[in-house]
Amino acid sequence: MSRTIVIIGGVAGGASAAARLRRLNEEDNIIIIERGEHVSFANCGLPYYIGETIDVREKLFLQTPAGIQSRFNIDVRIFTEATEIDREHKVVHCRNVTTGETLQIPYDIIVLSPGAKPIVPPFPGLSEADNLFTLRNIPDTDRIKNYVDNRQPRHATVIGAGFIGLEMAENLRERGLAVTVIDRGQQILNPLDLEMVRPLEEHMRLHGVELRLNEGVEAIEQQGRLLRLSSGGELRTDMVILAIGVSPENDLARSCGLELGVRGSVKVNASLQTSDPAIYAVGDVIEVKDRVQGFDTMVSLAWGANRQGRLAADHINGREASYTGALGTAIIKIFDMTAALTGNNEKTLSSLGVPFEAIHIHPNSHAGYYPGAAPIALKLLFNPQTGEIYGAQAAGSAGVDKRIDVIATAIRSKLKADELADLELAYAPPYSSAKDPVNMAGYVASNLMEGLVRNLQWHEVDEFSRSGGLIIDVRDEAERLAGFIPGSINITLSELRDRLAEIPKGQEIAVSCQVGLRGYIAARMLTQYGYAVRNVDGGYKTYAAIARKDNTGASGKAGTPVLKVQDPSPASKVQSQGQLSSKPQLLLDACGLQCPGPILKVYETISSMEEGQRVEITATDFGFAADIRQWCNKTGNTLEAVDVSGGKVQALVRKGQDLPDRTGAPAEQSAAVSEGTTMIVFSGDLDKTIASFIIAIGAAAMGKQVTMFFTFWGLNVLRRGQSPQVKKNVLDRMFGLMMPKGTRKLPLSRMNMGGLGAKLIRYTMGRKNVESLENLMQSAQQAGVKLMACTMSMDIMGIKQEELIEGVDFGGVASYLGAAEDSGVNLFI
Numbered sequence: 001m002s003r004t005i006v007i008i009g010g011v012a013g014g015a016s017a018a019a020r021l022r023r024l025n026e027e028d029n030i031i032i033i034e035r036g037e038h039v040s041f042a043n044c045g046l047p048y049y050i051g052e053t054i055d056v057r058e059k060l061f062l063q064t065p066a067g068i069q070s071r072f073n074i075d076v077r078i079f080t081e082a083t084e085i086d087r088e089h090k091v092v093h094c095r096n097v098t099t100g101e102t103l104q105i106p107y108d109i110i111v112l113s114p115g116a117k118p119i120v121p122p123f124p125g126l127s128e129a130d131n132l133f134t135l136r137n138i139p140d141t142d143r144i145k146n147y148v149d150n151r152q153p154r155h156a157t158v159i160g161a162g163f164i165g166l167e168m169a170e171n172l173r174e175r176g177l178a179v180t181v182i183d184r185g186q187q188i189l190n191p192l193d194l195e196m197v198r199p200l201e202e203h204m205r206l207h208g209v210e211l212r213l214n215e216g217v218e219a220i221e222q223q224g225r226l227l228r229l230s231s232g233g234e235l236r237t238d239m240v241i242l243a244i245g246v247s248p249e250n251d252l253a254r255s256c257g258l259e260l261g262v263r264g265s266v267k268v269n270a271s272l273q274t275s276d277p278a279i280y281a282v283g284d285v286i287e288v289k290d291r292v293q294g295f296d297t298m299v300s301l302a303w304g305a306n307r308q309g310r311l312a313a314d315h316i317n318g319r320e321a322s323y324t325g326a327l328g329t330a331i332i333k334i335f336d337m338t339a340a341l342t343g344n345n346e347k348t349l350s351s352l353g354v355p356f357e358a359i360h361i362h363p364n365s366h367a368g369y370y371p372g373a374a375p376i377a378l379k380l381l382f383n384p385q386t387g388e389i390y391g392a393q394a395a396g397s398a399g400v401d402k403r404i405d406v407i408a409t410a411i412r413s414k415l416k417a418d419e420l421a422d423l424e425l426a427y428a429p430p431y432s433s434a435k436d437p438v439n440m441a442g443y444v445a446s447n448l449m450e451g452l453v454r455n456l457q458w459h460e461v462d463e464f465s466r467s468g469g470l471i472i473d474v475r476d477e478a479e480r481l482a483g484f485i486p487g488s489i490n491i492t493l494s495e496l497r498d499r500l501a502e503i504p505k506g507q508e509i510a511v512s513c514q515v516g517l518r519g520y521i522a523a524r525m526l527t528q529y530g531y532a533v534r535n536v537d538g539g540y541k542t543y544a545a546i547a548r549k550d551n552t553g554a555s556g557k558a559g560t561p562v563l564k565v566q567d568p569s570p571a572s573k574v575q576s577q578g579q580l581s582s583k584p585q586l587l588l589d590a591c592g593l594q595c596p597g598p599i600l601k602v603y604e605t606i607s608s609m610e611e612g613q614r615v616e617i618t619a620t621d622f623g624f625a626a627d628i629r630q631w632c633n634k635t636g637n638t639l640e641a642v643d644v645s646g647g648k649v650q651a652l653v654r655k656g657q658d659l660p661d662r663t664g665a666p667a668e669q670s671a672a673v674s675e676g677t678t679m680i681v682f683s684g685d686l687d688k689t690i691a692s693f694i695i696a697i698g699a700a701a702m703g704k705q706v707t708m709f710f711t712f713w714g715l716n717v718l719r720r721g722q723s724p725q726v727k728k729n730v731l732d733r734m735f736g737l738m739m740p741k742g743t744r745k746l747p748l749s750r751m752n753m754g755g756l757g758a759k760l761i762r763y764t765m766g767r768k769n770v771e772s773l774e775n776l777m778q779s780a781q782q783a784g785v786k787l788m789a790c791t792m793s794m795d796i797m798g799i800k801q802e803e804l805i806e807g808v809d810f811g812g813v814a815s816y817l818g819a820a821e822d823s824g825v826n827l828f829i
Helices: 011-024 043-050 065-072 138-151 163-174 194-206 251-255 302-316 346-352 400-412 417-422 437-449 458-466 493-502 517-528 539-547 597-607 624-635 686-701 712-718 730-738 753-767 773-782 791-797 813-821
Strands: 004-008 029-033 061-063 075-077 080-086 091-096 102-106 109-112 116-118 155-159 178-182 209-212 217-221 226-229 234-236 239-242 246-248 279-281 330-334 337-343 357-361 376-382 389-396 470-473 509-512 533-536 586-589 614-619 638-645 648-654 676-681 706-710 786-790 808-811 823-828
Touching: 004 011, 004 102, 011 029, 011 065, 011 109, 011 302, 029 080, 043 138, 043 163, 061 065, 065 075, 080 251, 109 302, 138 239, 155 163, 163 178, 163 209, 163 239, 163 330, 194 209, 194 330, 194 337, 194 376, 194 389, 194 539, 194 624, 194 638, 279 302, 330 400, 337 400, 346 389, 357 437, 376 400, 376 417, 376 437, 376 539, 389 400, 400 417, 400 437, 417 437, 458 470, 458 509, 458 533, 458 539, 493 517, 509 517, 509 539, 517 533, 517 539, 533 539, 586 597, 597 614, 597 624, 614 624, 624 638, 624 648, 676 686, 676 712, 686 706, 686 753, 686 773, 686 823, 706 712, 712 786, 712 791, 773 786, 786 791, 791 808
Parallel strands: 004 029, 004 109, 029 075, 109 279, 155 178, 155 239, 178 209, 470 509, 509 533, 586 614, 676 706, 676 823, 706 786, 786 808
Antiparallel strands: 080 091, 091 102, 116 246, 217 226, 226 234, 330 337, 337 389, 357 376, 376 389, 614 648, 638 648
16 A cells, blocks of 8 residues: 655755655655755755866756656655644645645655754844855855856855865865854864864965954944954955854754754654654754764764665665664865864763773875875774774875774774774775774774873873973974974983983873874883883874964965965065075975974985075975974074965975175065064053054064063953853952953053043044054954963963963963064063
């Protein structure tokens, strides 16, 4: 006997269910109700059509309504919206969205697949904005692409740094737009952990994308052309993409009384049945179980929707079917890099109180001696006692997808962390190494599980040092020129045995190298000599991902030559003002080099060159862009250009620093010469702060390196107007309540009159066309002015890092004195 099965919504879940239902039963009457025009399309490909990587619109369509009808004998009703489900009489009430005509469709079984809708906060001014878009379907895509094609905007703002937001940022940048990404969180891609996304953030900046993290939008003005920000600043833009997240399309389920779960998603059992056994639900609308820990969650990904659609169809036809949860395996392309994850991240495990161990490794994507090898940052999370794998994350320019897919399979198969070493994976030099990165993760995990080594995580390093621990950097001296852990001493691995007498036995020791391998060797050596020793997990490379502040912003830093990927002309390379060598320019291929990496190769090459000679270096490690800047600054060489394209970093370095040219004209001064300006901002008064930033911007405009050191009351200038909740003791909270919170609350030093004076001076500045303090601060940062908060003063006054605006560095007196030493002007305000 035939049944009427009504599928509400198409795309991944609904279309998969419909096709499987027909393949299993030729007799049933299957009806698809779709509100829009398109019932089966590649929604994951929409950003790439906007970016013109996908050049033909029709390629987005997987099946047309006519094609589904003819191939599967399925009644497809487009432009038809289900408005109500009458469960008592088993009738779906519908409305034709073009004609307004209503109809009723009797059903035996319903499959709900309405998906999820973009979250649109009620920003003031939202309804007046004519340049604001969300991305969910083909009509959304057409509107965005037509706007970019016909209006030719110069700047786009993407609100939200999740998967869709970053894909849109990349594709709009590829179309030639300047792009700003705004997110209230402290990082992009929240499903990954902080240290795993920092290299991705740096990579986006290298490609000209401005990231404003710990920032939000408070209001939209001038029909979407001006955004008021939570920090008190403003941003002018030509178009806005809202990509904050999605919420389940649950109106039908809620109105007909189905049980709802987390964030309003529809509760289902393992067979995908709702609280009404005659109604199934699949896709982004449903609540699922976290496959690792078992908690209720939402996972809005295409694989789950497709799988659920098939399983629901199986169960409807009496076949055994069970959906047991989601790992949340996901992947994203960000320009030349890829990031992927599976299972739980560290944030989730910590919030659940689950004991875990984390390891970080940095192997090559394939054999280093075969061209094109690039490093992968791989993180594995597991139970150190049982070996149960909780999750993994990876980032790199090649081979990321394969490794995460293998680990996702291992989790599904309940392999233990140390058993990853036993996986026999395909190997040839173009594809992998004899010890695949997944095998290497297994080896490192087994060392921990067997007690051969104890790790020190990147976020524990600074506290370890402050508490009296000794950190020994076992890298070569040349590697430290590109950065090192503050307070560490340098004893190279080859010298370690001969210098044991210098290492105190009664002190806890940590060893560090570049990526962790030499550190492990050193830890094993010292352990056997009776030392209590820990290895810095992932080495300096993992630590530096967080500790080293980004200096490759979208507009570069003052005095730092940068050749951007999408600069209009290669002629923007900096013209040398130093003495050039008569010797030819050298080419150095540092692609695929294992630790100690390209920097050592650069050091060896530069040492053999004569003054003024140039070398062009190519590397596949995107961290090299930051490393080479630091190295040149430390060694007195000149970085003339940096380019990131085609999956590689190219840097042009000239030996030596700028000299007076042959005409006798003065050359630009490098940062090492005393042509900088440092300012101690002690005051938290509005007028003095305005004066400070005007001076700083003027100095930066003259090519000076400017550092503003904020201490005591001056720290209030850097406080966010709306900061996240942080844990504080009573005294710290009292301090916070008594002090002005952000620039909008700063008083005048004279004639404040209970805050009226500050308002009057702001009003007068506006009338005189003088930039507001918030705009001055933004301009200063864009000009390369370094804002540094005094950590000692922060501790005394109970101010936490999370309470300060984005882009602030943190340091003590030594940091200030280091900047002051290179400065010709020092001011106290």
